[in-house]
Amino acid sequence: MELVSQHVKGIMEECKLRARDQGLKFDDETLEYIVTNRDMIELSPKVMIPTLYDYWVHDVRVLSGKGMYEAYPSNPYETVINTRPAISFYNDNNPDWLNVMIFYHVLGHIDFFQNNLFYKNTWDIDLTGQALSDKRMIAQLRSEKGRWVDYVIEFSRGIDNLVGYQRELNQYIMKDATRQKLSKIDFYFDIFLQKIKNVSHNEYLKEITRYNAIMNGNEDFFDQVIGKYPEFEVLYKKELAVKVKSDQDVMEYIIRFSPFLKEEENEWIKSVIQIVRNTSLYFQPQIRTKIMNEGWASYWHEYLFMRDDRISGHEADFAKVNAAVTSMPKVGLNPYALGLRLFQHIKDMEDKGCYSFDYMFLKDEVGKKKYNQHKNSGPEFILKTRENFVDFTFINTFIDQEFIDRHNLFVAGKRFNNSRMTWEFFIKSKNVEDYKKMVIDTLYHPPEIFVDKALSKKGILYLNHKFENKPLKMDFIENTMVGIEYLWGGPVHLETSEPMISGKTAADYANFWDPSSQKIERKSLENIKWKRMLYVMENRKLHKREL
Amino acid sequence: MITLDELLERDRRREEDGFKRKIRIGRIVKPGSGGKDKIIIVPTTVEEKFVHDDIGLDQDPGEGEPTGGTGEGEEGDIIGEQPVRPEESEDGEEGSGEGPGEGEGGEHELESNAYELGKVLSQDFQLPNLQDKGKKRTLARYVYDLTDKNKGVGQILDKKATLKQIVGTNITLGNIPDVNDIDPSKFIISPQDLIYRILSREKDYESQALVFFLRDYSGSMGGKVTQAVVSQHVMLYSWLLYQYDKQVETRFILHDTEAKEVSDFYKYYSYKVAGGTKVFTAFKMVNDIVERExxxxxxxxxxxxxxxxxxxxxxxxxxxxxxEKMLNYVSRIGVSIVEHSYVGSKQTEVEKYLKSSGILNKYNNLIKLDVMAEDADDSRIIQGIKRLIS
Structure with a gap:
């Protein structure tokens, strides 16, 4: 691993100037390293952070990565990591013109890392330095505690997708946003009147009018309320008390309240959990902006390189490389291609002023096609977009029927053709809502699991899984809970939902003609009955029962 | 960098510490041309977390995950298809070029990797060493094959190689001014340019073990069941390879209501089919092959x-x-039954009739039965192997 030559660095610096002219913003300092493919294989299990702590699962991944490379050699162009300064890795063997294109792509990524608000929690941290000190600490612990350090890492990583990223981020974005308790007013209007008393609209509005009137006077609004509903105060206090959802995420809660970790000889475990938690938090924005980040980088390498005189003589080469990276596959999803086209689409729509009520209310197709207000505000608009969106909101907001039609997109289905013994690919839907749902289903979405404070009593840690029409992967529950039990030092309960599947007989299955599918015949979604289950982990034994 | 052995050592210690093992032996299969596949053995592991299961509850049976797509067409149009079974190309049909006797690639690569795996299994998983390697005489076998090449004289002219050689010679001589316009009639041909294949004594290894792998690939065998069977068979093969010091030959037979032999492990491993099940067909085929050959x-x-x-x-x-017919000549029959989880603790048909027939007891040193659940992990599978070969 070595820095690029002065000549190549010069190319990079020139790229920076031109990128800045178009409104991209990033720090002056960047580091570019030349690495071998072998280095890449060894770095990728460590999410490309050279100083990340050592862990045996990384070694397993390196060994299988080497096997994979042996079977399917590949040559990645670049990898960028979100550090200060931003570090990027390259292959040794690129010609200058290709480096220009790759550098534009990399600058797109760096701009994204440093401007997208969802990365705000990573802006003030020197990750490579932090990771190095963590690595040293873990190495130190390992020399004292041996393999138990690895168990703790394993168990902590088992819950590192349950970190409260959004809450953490919120604190960065709104520094003074201290959590408000449920106020009396909110309780009265939102819960008491509507849910407990079920008052009529008329009466509700009357109360609001009365409240507004009193705002200007000195009278206490609640005097009359208590006169009318003597039970109000008690109910309000009760409501405050039942707030069961813990503010802390599962990892924090364990660090703070685990009886096992309170013992002095186990103190060190807290630091390990903290390291794993911080690392996970650091990478949360990256997992949630794959399509945007790749799309943004691809948008800019295309835009900037096409306008760069250094392309001359290499137009065809560029077209070939660019197409390989950004073409839409006939079947399948390519985040680079999708994100790139969506950014282009957003720019065009905004340029024409289509994000407006006038346009939305247009009913005829021809009028829509011809609509053009010549706003030409697209460039600023996409800069704003890259600042304020994540994949979910990006997809959900901007994929519209116009986008689907323009690029001939569709949801591709796959079904088993019994008579021909083939898998058939077919156009399942060209509807924008179906397409959006299909893309959104591929996004990172960890289950929402929180500590239920009310039920976490008598040494039990009670986890509640918020039901979102999807069950948890059953095979993984046991080992994950073994780990939590270890860190918690007591029984762990998990409440979750499972579909009820009517008993299938063996004969039924044997006649099932599709061997390639592991899915069991099921009724359509509406007919699935869900039941709430409780998993109990105690002394490394798992039981479950219906609630 | 940590080695595979160290990883496995660490994994074994997990059990002593009261946790389940986590390392599995994974296989990367790289399909090559003409069934000469490369199998690379690597460790794999899964980091368990609470994650959503991506089972498609709203999908019809026999339908796969939907994905994106681009192109012309209307809803409902079929845009392509992919065979469920890989195309079977018969040996020798793969066109000109190297014929049989190719010493490298393919099979060989599997063997060297599998040998390593066998070593790992024997040493790290403490699989027993073979007690008695059989009383049959070791046999030195010679295979004569037209593989070696010789300039000038030989049995068969290798036209392609010869032509290459002639072109090479002529380029060196400067006799081909324009490579895009070659006039063969102007070639200068030296006798040394003629390349022949000559009969050569190819292998003289001592062959000891012949293993038949039989697999049910009927409709009911979907998913985990097949994975478990195949995993076990790969390990068995690897272990035997190590035990017999690489002198193992293998035959692969698949059956549903009919049995058929396939030429290599990749096909054995990847074929899926639908249909009923007649177990005897596979055993009959083995008996037939053994008798015939x-x-x-x-x-x-x-x-x-x-x-x-x-x-x-x-x-x-x-x-x-x-x-029963087979028991007259085999060193061991090992039957593994992998039960579907929905079967529960009920005995399967094969298990029932094997038990009631009494052959398991009567010939208990020749035939072994292992019954495991479909979600058996590697350590359970290895335990099964111990049972089958004990």
């Missing part, structure tokens, strides 16, 4: 059969008859 004299024969225990022949009469 007179194999019993020269080899220690092992037969391993993997199934989910489903059989149309509920009594197992035909199967038992074939097995």
């Amino acid at each position: 007179n194999l019993a004299r020269d080899y220690n024969i092992y037969v391993f059969h993997g199934t989910d225990g489903d059989d149309w022949d509920k009594e197992g009469k035909q199967t038992i008859a074939e097995i």
Whole structure:
């Protein structure tokens, strides 16, 4: 691993100037390293952070990565990591013109890392330095505690997708946003009147009018309320008390309240959990902006390189490389291609002023096609977009029927053709809502699991899984809970939902003609009955029962 | 960098510490041309977390995950298809070029990797060493094959190689001014340019073991069951390879209501089919092959059969008859039944009739049965192997 030559660095610096002219913003300092493919294989299990702590699962991944490379050699162009300064890795063997294109792509990524608000929690941290000190600490612990350090890492990583990223981020974005308790007013209007008393609209509005009137006077609004509903105060206090959802995420809660970790000889475990938690938090924005980040980088390498005189003589080469990276596959999803086209689409729509009520209310197709207000505000608009969106909101907001039609997109289905013994690919839907749902289903979405404070009593840690029409992967529950039990030092309960599947007989299955599918015949979604289950982990034994 | 052995050592210690093992032996199969596949053995592991299961509850049976797509067409149009089974290309049909006897690639790569795995299994998982490697005489075999190339003289002219050589010579001589316009009539041909294939004594290894792998690939064998069977068979193969110091030959047989032999492990491993199940067909095929090729004299024969225990022949009469015939010559029959989780603790048909027939007791040193659940992990599978070969 070595820095690029002065000549190549010069190319990079020139790229920076031109990128800045178009409104991209990033720090002056960047580091570019030349690495071998072998280095890449060894770095990728460590999410490309050279100083990340050592862990045996990384070694397993390196060994299988080497096997994979042996079977399917590949040559990645670049990898960028979100550090200060931003570090990027390259292959040794690129010609200058290709480096220009790759550098534009990399600058797109760096701009994204440093401007997208969802990365705000990573802006003030020197990750490579932090990771190095963590690595040293873990190495130190390992020399004292041996393999138990690895168990703790394993168990902590088992819950590192349950970190409260959004809450953490919120604190960065709104520094003074201290959590408000449920106020009396909110309780009265939102819960008491509507849910407990079920008052009529008329009466509700009357109360609001009365409240507004009193705002200007000195009278206490609640005097009359208590006169009318003597039970109000008690109910309000009760409501405050039942707030069961813990503010802390599962990892924090364990660090703070685990009886096992309170013992002095186990103190060190807290630091390990903290390291794993911080690392996970650091990478949360990256997992949630794959399509945007790749799309943004691809948008800019295309835009900037096409306008760069250094392309001359290499137009065809560029077209070939660019197409390989950004073409839409006939079947399948390519985040680079999708994100790139969506950014282009957003720019065009905004340029024409289509994000407006006038346009939305247009009913005829021809009028829509011809609509053009010549706003030409697209460039600023996409800069704003890259600042304020994540994949979910990006997809959900901007994929519209116009986008689907323009690029001939569709949801591709796959079904088993019994008579021909083939898998058939077919156009399942060209509807924008179906397409959006299909893309959104591929996004990172960890289950929402929180500590239920009310039920976490008598040494039990009670986890509640918020039901979102999807069950948890059953095979993984046991080992994950073994780990939590270890860190918690007591029984762990998990409440979750499972579909009820009517008993299938063996004969039924044997006649099932599709061997390639592991899915069991099921009724359509509406007919699935869900039941709430409780998993109990105690002394490394798992039981479950219906609630 | 940590080695595979160290990883496995660490994994074994997990058990002592009261946790489940986590390392599995994974296989990367790189399909090559003409069935010469490369299998690379690597460790794999899964980091368990609470995650959503991506089962498509709203999908019809026989339908795969939807994905994106681009192109012309209307809803409902079929845009392509992919065969469920890989195309079978018969040996020798893969066109000109190297014929049989190719010494490298393919099979070989699997073997060297599998040998390593066998070593790992024997040493790290403490699989027993073979007690008795059989009393049959070791046999030195010579295979004569037209593989070696020779300039000038030989049995068969290798036209392609010769032509290449001639072109090479002529380029060196400057006799081809324009490579895009070659006039063969102007070639200068030296006798040394003629390349012949000559008969050569190819292999003289001592062959000891012949292993038949039998697998049920009927409709009921989907998913985990097949994975478990195949995993076990790969490990068995690897272990035997190590035990017999690489002198193992293998035959692969798949069956549903009919049995068929496939040429290599990749096909054995990847074929999926739908249909009913007649277990006896596979055993019958083994008996036929052994008789026809007179194999019993020269080899220690092992037969391993993997199934989910489903059989149309509920009594197992035909199967038992074939097995009894087989017991006359085999060193070991190992039957693994992988039960579907929905079967519960009920006995499967194959298990029932094997037990009631009494052959398991009568010939308990020749035939072994192992029944495991479909979600068996590697350590359970290895335990199964111990049972089958004990």
